[in-house]
Amino acid sequence: MKMASTYLPEENRAQNIVNGLREKGVQLVEFIYVDYNGVARGKTVTIDSLSRHIVDGVGLTLVQFAATARDEIVDVPGLTAVGESRLVPDLDSMHILPNHPQVATFMCDHLTQDQQPFTADPRGLLQRVIADAAQDGFTAQATYENEFMLRNAETDAPANDNFCFDTDAMEFAYDFISEMIDQLKQMGIGIDKYYPEAGTGQHELPMRPYPLLQAADNEIWFKREVRAVARKHGMRATFAPKPDMQTEGNGGHLHLSLWDQAGHNVLADAQDPVGLSQQGYYFVGGILAHIRGLLALTAATVNSYQRLQPGEWSSAYAAYGKDNREAAVRIPSTQWDHVAATANIELKASDATANPYLALAGLLSAGLDGIRNHIDPGAPVNVDPATLTDAEREAAGIQRLPLTLDEALQALNADALFKDLMGEQMLTGYTAVKQADINHFAHYDDQAIGTETAHLY
Structure with a gap:
């Protein structure tokens, strides 16, 4: 299991990444996860708002892990439209997209609102x-x-x-x-x-x-x-x-x-x-x-x-x-x-x-x-x-x-x-x-x- 210090990196490291991406002309930053279908999904933030999200992540409804590859929602206890997890970027996973040099991308871990690993997260399971x-x-x-x-x-x-x-x-x-x-x-x-x-x-x-x-x-x-x-x-x-x-x-x-x-x-x-x-x-x-x-x-x-x-x-x-x-x-x-x-x-x-x-x-x-x-x-x-x-x-x-x-x-x-x-x-x-x-x-x-x-x- 990752240590909390990795999930919540030091402010200076996070800000150094933000500054470096800005210097490279990055305008958009992806927060990516992979669902149970093997489909990569995510959310995108602007470079101007990245400083507010690179540590705390972005919110994601829990129901997304109950979605099929056709975006049908199945009935799963605990994976409903009520509540959300946080997509928190793994800073070691950052890349700039070769086809879109104005876009950076991170793979993310799912955390609960109290900053604990979300038990439905496949990436967290592999780390364990x-x-x-x-x-x-x-x-x-x-x-x-x-x-x-x-x-x-x-x-x-x-x-x-x-x-x-x-x-x-x-x-x-x-x-x-x-x-x-x-x-x-x-x-x-x-x-x-x-x-x-x-x-x-x-x-x-x-x-x-x-x-x-x-x-x-x-x-x-x-x-x-x-x-x-x-x-x-x-x-x-x-x-x-x-x-x-x-x-x-x-x-x-x-x-x-x-x-x-x-x-x-x-x-x-x-x-x-x-x-x-x-x-x-x-x-x-x-x-x-x-x-x-x-x-x-x-x-x-x-x-x-x-x-x-x-x-x-x-x-x-x-x-x-x-x-x-x-x-x-x-x-x-x-x-x-x-x-x-x-x-x-x-x-x-x-x-x-x-x-x-x-x-x-x-x-x-x-x-x-x-x-x-x-x-x-x-x-x-x-x-x-x-x-x-x-x-x-x-x-x-x-x-x-x-x-x-x-x-x-x-x-x-x-x-x-x-x-x-x-x-x-x-x-x-x-x-x-x-x-x-x-x-x-x-x-x-x-x-x-x-x-x-x-x-x-």
Whole structure:
């Protein structure tokens, strides 16, 4: 948990930030948060009023955490039109928007009127999980590996229809990608590589790993900048998990590594055939033990489960393996000359419709539970689990992942780890918002779900 001094910074630091922004010509300042739909929302203040808000924040009605992605309000006790929280900026998160140099932006924490963390706030939850890990002597780094599709802004047709890793697709995208990399660099986000992917009009631009809170913030800024630059190039970007039933879907794979106080990657063992230490195996064991409920946080929409199908390289089974792209947890190969530095676990059953603070909080908590309770993940799976018989999967302890968001939500609410982690107000609110989505799409056909989700995300 953050200390009060971080929530209520010294006046001189806050005023120095205000003065610096004014000198840079900033006129507007955003106070941003992320709702249970994974949608970034916020309020904007003028530079002239920033001095009054940078410490005390701005008010926000409590009912906003009961809003769906379509702005429907669901009935959640304690999240009503009565009362408000305060959006208080995290001063370490400040950036100036590359496309709008007159606008600065902050990620915010939600505080109650008596200056305490608001229990429904996902960003506050992630900070609490980070603090819990630190008490065990661990820090974590993570990143999202996002796939997205580019479409013509006027016709909504795929902007390109080239092949996976095709050089023609690269040529098509290079102007867009170069501008993306430059703008993300201005926001402190490093990009590792670029390549066109297998879906029609699909591209991938993996970010470098960062400390957990920054990694979650980066995911929000990344998606925003991709959309902004796409618009400048006459395109629209969608991160929807399965916008088109006839082509591959968009993943938002989560990569995470765990480090001790001496700076050692505690998940890695270069001598192990899979590349995992004993703690690494336990960490994977924890993820697999809780994965059914975890999916409600990492694959957070009805459309997510249209992607999580056998043979789609998205994972459909609760298994792990070395470079197994059909397992829910993949242990990626490391760089030859940076084995310890690049060792990590990848959760493939994840996409960009998730609230990244909830997703990372759930992932780290599940893994730590595995370490604390020595949860054995079983043997690694070195084949596509879908190619095994039912009897072979049962003997190996390999279960099918939830088939629907409703199934994952039920698992989330039945999992003691997540019930304790999220608390009653957050879990109730999150479940109600997701149940509203399930009800909304109940009578849609498959493609209609994909089409609407593509316009929401």
